[in-house]
Amino acid sequence: MAAAQAQIQSSPRRPTQVFEDRGQRLWRWLTFSPALAMMLALSVLPIANLFLTSFQNITWADGQQVRTWVGLTHYQALFSDxxxxxxxxxxxxxxxxxxxxxxxxxxxxxxxxxxxxxxxxxxxxxxxxxxxxxxxxxxxxxxxxxxxxxxxxxxxxxxxxxxxxxxxxxxxxxxxxxxxxxxxxxxxxxxxxxxxxxxxxxxxxxxxxxxxxxxxxxxxxxxxxxxxxxxxxxxxxxxxxxxxxxxxxxxxxxxxxxxxxxxxxxxxxxxxxxxxxxxxxxxxxxxxxxxxxxxxxxxxxxxxxxxxxxx
The missing domain is CATH 1.10.3720.10 (MetI-like)
Structure with a gap:
C-alpha cells in the first residue's frame, strides 16, 4: 500500500492537470485583485503618503501647496516635544x-x-x-x-x-x-x-x-x-x-x-x-x-x- 502511494506521488502530472492548476491560480488572482486593489487604495497608499509627508514641510503660497524636504528634522523634534x-x-x-x-x-x-x-x-x-x-x-x-x-x-x-x-x-x-x-x-x-x-x-x-x-x-x-x-x-x-x-x-x-x-x-x-x-x-x-x-x-x-x- 505504501509503495503504491509513493508511486502515485512520484508520478509526473499530466499536461492537462498543469494547465488546470495554472488556470485555477489565475482565476484566484483575478477574483482577489479587486479586494487587493481596494486594500492598497484605502490603507497602503495613505500610509505611504503619510510616511513621505513626514520628511517634508508643507506650506501654502497663492493657494498652492509647497512641499520642502527637511529630512529627519521632524523626527528629531519629537524628542524635545x-x-x-x-x-x-x-x-x-x-x-x-x-x-x-x-x-x-x-x-x-x-x-x-x-x-x-x-x-x-x-x-x-x-x-x-x-x-x-x-x-x-x-x-x-x-x-x-x-x-x-x-x-x-x-x-x-x-x-x-x-x-x-x-x-x-x-x-x-x-x-x-x-x-x-x-x-x-x-x-x-x-x-x-x-x-x-x-x-x-x-x-x-x-x-x-x-x-x-x-x-x-x-x-x-x-x-x-x-x-x-x-x-x-x-x-x-x-x-x-x-x-x-x-x-x-x-x-x-x-x-x-x-x-x-x-x-x-x-x-x-x-x-x-x-x-x-x-x-x-x-x-x-x-x-x-x-x-x-x-x-x-x-x-x-x-x-x-x-x-x-x-x-
Whole structure:
C-alpha cells in the first residue's frame, strides 16, 4: 500500500492537470485583485503618503501647496516635544489602566452570565447597553455626572459625608475619570468576546474536574482560565489597539486638560494637524505612533501563537 502511494506521488502530472492548476491560480488572482486593489487604495497608499509627508514641510503660497524636504528634522523634534512625551505617557497609562479594568469586569460579567438560567437574554441586553450609546452622548452624560456643582457623583458622595470634588478639573483625578468612563463604555465589548469564548468551551473537561472534586475556585483557576487564554490574549490585543486611538472621550470631557494631565497622543495629533497646521510634523508623529502600536500588536499576536501552541 505504501509503495503504491509513493508511486502515485512520484508520478509526473499530466499536461492537462498543469494547465488546470495554472488556470485555477489565475482565476484566484483575478477574483482577489479587486479586494487587493481596494486594500492598497484605502490603507497602503495613505500610509505611504503619510510616511513621505513626514520628511517634508508643507506650506501654502497663492493657494498652492509647497512641499520642502527637511529630512529627519521632524523626527528629531519629537524628542524635545513635551506634549508628545506627555501624550505617550498618558496614553500608555490610559490604555493599560482602561483595558485592565475592562478585561476584569468583562470576564466577571461573562462568567456570571453563564451561570444565569432565567432572564439570560435580558441581562445580556443590559450589559451591552453602554456600547450602543454614541460617543457624543456618553461625553454629555458623564460630564453632567462628574460636574462639581450638581453632578450625581458628588451628590451621592455628599450623602455619606464626603466633600465634592472637581473630577475633571483636577490634575490628580482627570485622567482617572476618563479611564473610568472608558471602562464603562467598552467593558461590554470584552463581555461579548469572553461570553462567546466561555460558551464554546468543552463541557466534558468541567464535568471531569467536578468528578475529581474540584470546587468553583479551583475550576476557575485550573480549567476555565487556561482554556480561555487564547480568547483573553486576542481581546487584550483588540482593546489595546483601540485604546491607543482614544480621542472622543478626552475631547468631550477635558480637551486634554487641565494642563497636560489628559493629553493623549490622538489629541496631540489633532492639535498638530488641525489647530497648528503642521502637517509634516504631525505625519512624523503619526508614523511613530503607528510603529509603536504595531510593535505592541506583534507582541500580543506572538503571545497568542505561543499560548495556542501550548494549549
Amino acid at each position: 513635551s506634549l508628545f512625551g506627555a501624550g505617550i505617557s498618558n496614553t500608555l497609562i490610559f490604555a493599560f489602566g482602561a483595558v485592565a479594568g475592562q478585561m476584569v469586569l468583562g470576564f466577571a460579567m461573562a462568567l456570571l452570565c453563564t451561570k444565569i438560567v432565567r432572564g439570560r437574554v435580558l441581562y445580556r441586553a443590559i450589559f451591552i447597553l453602554p456600547i450602543l450609546i454614541p460617543g457624543i452622548v456618553i461625553g454629555a452624560i458623564w460630564k453632567l455626572m462628574l460636574n462639581f456643582d450638581f453632578g450625581l457623583v458628588n451628590k451621592a458622595l455628599g450623602l455619606v459625608g464626603i466633600l465634592p470634588h472637581d473630577w475633571l478639573g483636577s490634575p490628580e483625578t482627570a485622567l482617572f475619570s476618563v479611564i473610568v468612563v472608558d471602562i464603562w463604555h467598552w467593558t461590554p465589548f470584552c463581555f461579548l468576546l469572553f461570553l462567546a469564548g466561555l460558551e464554546s468551551l468543552p463541557q466534558d473537561v468541567f464535568e471531569a474536574a467536578r468528578m475529581d472534586g474540584a470546587g468553583a475556585w479551583q475550576e476557575l483557576i485550573y480549567v476555565t482560565l487556561p482554556l480561555m487564554i487564547p480568547t483573553i490574549v486576542v481581546t487584550f490585543a483588540f482593546r489595546l489597539v483601540l485604546a491607543f486611538k482614544v480621542f472622543d472621550e478626552v475631547y468631550l470631557l477635558t480637551s486634554g486638560g487641565p494642563g497636560t494631565s489628559t493629553e493623549v497622543i490622538s489629541f496631540t495629533l489633532y492639535q498638530r494637524f488641525f489647530t497648528e497646521d503642521k502637517a509634516g510634523y504631525g505625519s512624523a508623529m503619526s508614523v511613530t505612533v503607528i510603529f509603536l502600536v504595531s510593535l505592541l500588536l506583534v507582541v500580543a499576536l506572538s503571545a497568542r501563537r505561543r499560548t495556542g501552541a501550548t494549549s
